[in-house]
Amino acid sequence: MLNPEILERxxxxxxxxxxxxxxxxxxxxxxxxxxxxxxxGIPTKRVYTPEDIAGTPFDEIGLPGRYPFTRGPYPTMxxxxxxxxxxxxxxxxxxxTNLRFKYLIEQGQTGLSVDFDMPTLMGLxxxxxxxxxxxxxxxxxxxxxxxxxxxxxxxxxxxISVSMTINPSAWILCAMYIAVAERRGCDPAKLSGTVQTDIxxxxxxxxxxxxxxxxxxxxxxDLLVYCAERLPRYNPINIxxxxxxxxGATSVQELAFTMxxxxxxxxxxxxxGVPVDxxxxxxxxxxxxQSDFFEEVAKFRAARRIYAKLMKERFGATRxxxxxxxxxxxxxxxxxxxxQPLNNIVRTALQALSAVLGGAQSLHTNGMDEAYxxxxxxxxxxxxxxxxxxxxxxxxxxxxxxLGGSYYVEALTNQIETAVFDILKKIDDLGGxxxxxxxxxxxxxIAESAYDYEARKQSGEEVVVGVNKYVDPxxxxxxxxxxxxxxAEARQLNRLRTVRVARDNARVDRLLEQLxxxxxxxxxxxxxxxxxxxxxxxxxxxxxxxxxxxxxxYVETPVF
Amino acid sequence: xxxxxxxxIAKVGLxxxxxxxKVVARTLRDAGMEVIYTGLHRTPEEVVxxxxxxxxxxxxxxxxxxxxxxLMPRVIQLLKEAKADDVFVVAGGVFPDEDIPAMxxxxxxxxxxxxxxxAMVVEVIRNLVSSRQPR
Numbered sequence: 001m002l003n004p005e006i007l008e009r010x011x012x013x014x015x016x017x018x019x020x021x022x023x024x025x026x027x028x029x030x031x032x033x034x035x036x037x038x039x040x041g042i043p044t045k046r047v048y049t050p051e052d053i054a055g056t057p058f059d060e061i062g063l064p065g066r067y068p069f070t071r072g073p074y075p076t077m078x079x080x081x082x083x084x085x086x087x088x089x090x091x092x093x094x095x096x097t098n099l100r101f102k103y104l105i106e107q108g109q110t111g112l113s114v115d116f117d118m119p120t121l122m123g124l125x126x127x128x129x130x131x132x133x134x135x136x137x138x139x140x141x142x143x144x145x146x147x148x149x150x151x152x153x154x155x156x157x158x159x160i161s162v163s164m165t166i167n168p169s170a171w172i173l174c175a176m177y178i179a180v181a182e183r184r185g186c187d188p189a190k191l192s193g194t195v196q197t198d199i200x201x202x203x204x205x206x207x208x209x210x211x212x213x214x215x216x217x218x219x220x221x222d223l224l225v226y227c228a229e230r231l232p233r234y235n236p237i238n239i240x241x242x243x244x245x246x247x248g249a250t251s252v253q254e255l256a257f258t259m260x261x262x263x264x265x266x267x268x269x270x271x272x273g274v275p276v277d278x279x280x281x282x283x284x285x286x287x288x289x290q291s292d293f294f295e296e297v298a299k300f301r302a303a304r305r306i307y308a309k310l311m312k313e314r315f316g317a318t319r320x321x322x323x324x325x326x327x328x329x330x331x332x333x334x335x336x337x338x339x340q341p342l343n344n345i346v347r348t349a350l351q352a353l354s355a356v357l358g359g360a361q362s363l364h365t366n367g368m369d370e371a372y373x374x375x376x377x378x379x380x381x382x383x384x385x386x387x388x389x390x391x392x393x394x395x396x397x398x399x400x401x402x403l404g405g406s407y408y409v410e411a412l413t414n415q416i417e418t419a420v421f422d423i424l425k426k427i428d429d430l431g432g433x434x435x436x437x438x439x440x441x442x443x444x445x446i447a448e449s450a451y452d453y454e455a456r457k458q459s460g461e462e463v464v465v466g467v468n469k470y471v472d473p474x475x476x477x478x479x480x481x482x483x484x485x486x487x488a489e490a491r492q493l494n495r496l497r498t499v500r501v502a503r504d505n506a507r508v509d510r511l512l513e514q515l516x517x518x519x520x521x522x523x524x525x526x527x528x529x530x531x532x533x534x535x536x537x538x539x540x541x542x543x544x545x546x547x548x549x550x551x552x553x554y555v556e557t558p559v560f
Numbered sequence: 561x562x563x564x565x566x567x568x569i570a571k572v573g574l575x576x577x578x579x580x581x582k583v584v585a586r587t588l589r590d591a592g593m594e595v596i597y598t599g600l601h602r603t604p605e606e607v608v609x610x611x612x613x614x615x616x617x618x619x620x621x622x623x624x625x626x627x628x629x630x631l632m633p634r635v636i637q638l639l640k641e642a643k644a645d646d647v648f649v650v651a652g653g654v655f656p657d658e659d660i661p662a663m664x665x666x667x668x669x670x671x672x673x674x675x676x677x678x679a680m681v682v683e684v685i686r687n688l689v690s691s692r693q694p695r
Contacts, residue, residue, distance in 0.1 A: 118574035118625050122601070130603065133630025134574055207576025207600055247579050334579070338673055371674060373626065373656050447582050454583050458677045467675045481656050484626065558599035560582035560589075 002054050010050050039292035040250035042415050048407035056414060060305065064359075064400045065324075068308035070301050070413065071401035072359040073324040078397030082110075083355075084362035085387045086163060086328070087380050090115030090139035092488035093495070094150030097140040101155060103377060107384055111193075111362055112155065113163040115139035115374075116173070121208040123169040125541030126492045135489040138374060139165075143496045143539045148176040149183075157181050162193035163238070163328065163362070168210040170197040171223045172540050174236070175530040194235040194284055194328065197223055200261040200433055203554070204442040205243035210544055213434055215551035218522055221269050226527035228279040235284040238328060239265065245288040246334045248450025251299050252416055254288065256423035257433075257442055259306055263424070264433040266315055276315045280322035289351040289358075290332045296351070297403055298412035300358025303327065305413070306420055329360035338371040340466035341479050349386045356390055357403055363387055369479055376482040440559050447560055496539065503537040511536055512546040519550040565689050566616040570598040570607040572635065573625035580652060580674065581622040587678040588620075588685065604634040612642050617689050620672075623653045628663065636667040648688045 002010075036044045045052075062068060065075030074080060087109055089100040101112055117139040119131035125143050126135045135141045142148060152162075157180070166173045174195045181191055199216040202209050209216070220237065227236035241258035245251060262283070270276050287303065289296050307325040311317040331351035336344045345368050352365050365383040367375025375383070391397060403409045430436045437443070456462040463469050511533045518524040533543055569585040571578055578600055589595040596614050598607060611619045619639075623631055632651055639645050648669040655663070660671050670684050 118627075122574050124574070130574065130601075133627030134625055137626030138575065202576070205576075207578060208574070248583075337675055339675065371654060373654065447579075447586075450579050451583050451586055454587075454678055458679060464675065468677075476657055483656075556599055558578075558582075558597055560585045560597055 002050055007051065007054050014049055014051065038251075038295040038412070039290060040252040040295060040416075040419075042252070042295070042412065042419070044408075044412075048411055050407060052407050052411040053414070056410060060414075061404060061410060067312070067320065067323055069304040069324045071404050073304065073326050073361070075400075077359060077400040078356075078391075079400070082391050082397060083360050083387075084111040084161065085109050085384060085391075086111035086113045086161075086362045086364055087384055088113035088115045088163075088165065088330075088364050089380070090117070091374060091482070092136040092485050093141060093492050094147040095153070096136070096485065096488060098151055098153050098155075100377070100380075101151075104380065104384065105155075105160070107381055108388060109384055111161045111163065113364060114151070114165065116164070116166050117141045118208070120169065120173075120540060121166060123172075123210045123540060123544035125539050126489070126496055128541055135492050137484055141488075141492045142173065142176070143492070143541070144499045144537050145176050145179055145534045146495060146499050146537065147492075148173075148180050152180060157184065158186050158190040164193070164195045167196050167199055167202050167206065167208055168216060169540055169544060170195050170199075171219050171527060171530055172534065172543050174223060174227075175527065176534045178231075179531055179535050188231050190233065191231055192233040194238050195223070196240060196286070197237040198240045198261065198265075198286075200264060200437065201240050201243055201258070203437045203556075204257065204446060205247040205249075206240075207556075209554045209556075211547065211551040212554045213437065215519075215547075216554075217265075217268050217434070219526065220265065221272055222525045222527050224265075224269055224279055224282075225272070225274055226525055228274070228282055232282075235282055237265065237282075238284050238286045240286040242286050242288045242330055244446060245290060246332065247446050248453060249446045250449050251288075251290055251292065251295055252419045253423070253445060253449060255299055255303055255306070255416065256420040256427075257445075258285065258287070259303075259310065259420060260424055260427045260433040260436065260442075262307070263310065263314070266311075267432070270315065276311070276317050277319045277322050280311060280315070280317055281319060284361075285325055285327040287327055287329055288332050289329050289355040289360075291335050291347065291351060293350060293354050294403075294409060294412060295416075296354035297358045298409050298416050300327070300329075300355070300360065301401070301404075301409070301413045302416040302420065304359075306417055326361045328362045328364070329355040329358075330364040331355070331366045333366050333370055335464075336366060336368070336371045337464060337467050340472060341368050341371065343466050344368040344371070345382055345386065348383060349390075352386055353390060353396075356396060357401075359401060369481055372481050373484075374482050376480045378480050379482075440557060444559050499537050499539070508533070508536050508538045508542070512538065512542060515543065516546045516550055519547050564592060564594050565618065565685060566594040566596075566614065567618045567620055567685060568596045568598065568607070568611050568614055568616040569620045569622070570602055570610070571600045571622050572602050572604060572607055572631045573623045573627045574601055575623070575625035576600055577624040577653075578622070580624075581620075583678065584620060584622075584652065584672075584681055587681060591682040593682075593685070604631055604638055607635055608638040608642055608644070611639065611647055612644050616647060617692075618648045618650060618685055620650045620652060620685075623651070628653060628655060629659060632663050632668055633666045646692065648692075650684065650688070
C-alpha cells in the first residue's frame, strides 16, 4: 500500500493530466467509444495508475509459490519446467488414436490427453442401439480393457502424464487405466495424469450424464478417496470451467461457478470424514483461455487467489499444497470460425499467450479446422507449434508472472475476485451449487449469457473478424479436413464381440452383482470392485447398467 | 394454415452441445413462433414422435456429435413413415463442407451453420413455411 502523501501526488498529477492533455486531445479527436468493458462486462478505464490498486496490500499480490499464489503455484514457474503441451486426441479405435499419440509425441508434445467418443462419455457400449453412428466419431471408442491396452500400446505410462476427458463414467476409465498400468508392472506412485471426473459441470454445461446428481457425487468421492490413498501423483479430478464458458457463461461466471462446484466437492468429501489436507493437494482445475486477453490473464491470477482463500478460510486447510491452484487450459473452441479458417491460428495463438501469461500448468491449443470437424494431423501440428513458438522464441517463460504489478491487470484481478465472491455468496444463499443446479439457476444464467452474446454479435457490437466484419464471399474451407474412417465402427464392434466370447462370463456376472450390492451401501468404495471388473474384461456399458438399476438415471428439465 | 409457425427444436445424438439449440429456440420464440424444445440426447424415434404429436411445421435438428450422416436420414425416413414428410427438416451443427449437399440430397430442407445471425435463422424458417402450399 502506498503512503498517502505519494498517493495524493499521483492523484494530483492525474487530475492535472485530465484537465490538460486529455481534455485538449479529446476535444480535437473524440474517443471511438464512450464506455469500454471487458467481455464479462466489467467497466474499464482508459488508463490505470497506482490509485487503482492503492488499497491492495502487496501480500495480496505476493510472490510465486506462496500464499495466496496470485503469481503462480510454484516459485520458479516456467524457468523450472515449462507447461505441459498436451494436445487432446481421440477418434476411431484405440489403435487409431494410439497412432495420433505417437505422432504428437514425435512432434515434441510432452503429455497425452484422451478424448472419448460420445457413447463412452455416456456409459454406453459401442453395440448399444443409441451408439449408432457415434462410435469413434468425436473421440476414441473404449468398451473394455482390451481397448485401453491398444490405446496406450508402446506408451510408457510412468514417464508421460495422461489426461482423460471423462466424467459420468470416469471411475470406470480410471479403473481401466490403473489396471493396464498394473498389468505392465508400473509403480502406482509414479503414475501421473488427470481424469476429469467433474460431474457437476456436466449438469450445467457439458451435459454428458448418466445417474442423478447425488449418486454421481458419491462416485466422484469414491474415486477421489481411492486415488488420494494410492496414487500420490495422480489428479483424480479436474474441476472445470472450460465447458461452462463454452456453453455461454462469461469468464467471471465461469470462475464463480467452477469455484461453487469446487466448494460442493470439497464439502462432500470432507463430510465423508476425509480431512481436507488429505485430498486437496490432488485437486486440479481446467479453464478456458477466451479472447479478452487481459481479462483472461486476470482471471487466472484471481482464480489462484480465490481458491487459496477458500481453502484456507472456508475449509481450514493447513498445507500449502492444499491452497495452491494448478490448472490445465484450453483455448476457446467456440471462438473458432468456419469462415477464413486460417484466422483461427491467430486467435488460438493469442488465447494461448494469455494462458501462459496467466501461469497455466498445461495447455491445449485448438486446431484451425475445428469449426468443421475434429482436427486433422496438420491442424494439430500447427497448434502444437504455436505453443512451442511461445515457449522457445518469445522469452516469455523467463520471468514469472510478467504482468504482475500492471496497474490494469492488478485492478482487474481485484475486480474479478470481488465479482466472484459476490456470485459465490449468492449461490451459498441458494443452498450451494447442487441446489443451484437442481433449481436450474446455473443453467439459466449460462443460457442467458449465451443469448446476450449472440445478440451483441448480431448487432455488430461484438466483432468477429471474417464473420460480421471483413467478410469474404462464401468459399470452401481450403484446408485439409479430418475424415472419419467408415470401417472403425465395425472394427470396434468386432473386438467387443470377441471379448464377450473369450472372457469368464460367470465371473463377470458375479462381480456385477457384487458391485450392485456395494452400491446400495454408500460407505463402500466402489473402486476396488470396479477394478476387478475391468480386469475380468467387463465392458463399460455392463458396469453402468448394473448401477443404473440401483441409482436410476438423470432426467433434465430443459430451460431456454 | 395455422396462425403461428410451430417449430420443434431437437437435439439428436449423444452430444451435450445445446448452446446453439437453446439460442435458436429462444430466438424463434421471440420472433413469435411456437417453439418446443426436446432437450438433449434424443433418438430419431423420439424426435419424430414429438414432431407428429406437436403437429409442427419445422423440425430444427441440432447435432454436433459427428453422427449427422446416420441420424438425419433416419429422422427423414421416420417422418415419411409417419406420413409427416411435409414437415421441413432444418439441420444445425458442425459439419464438414461435403456433408452439406449430401444432407440436402437426403431431404434436409436447409442447413444452418454456426455464426448464422439469429435473424437469419428466423428468415430461413419463415421462407420455408411460406413456400409450402396451405395444408
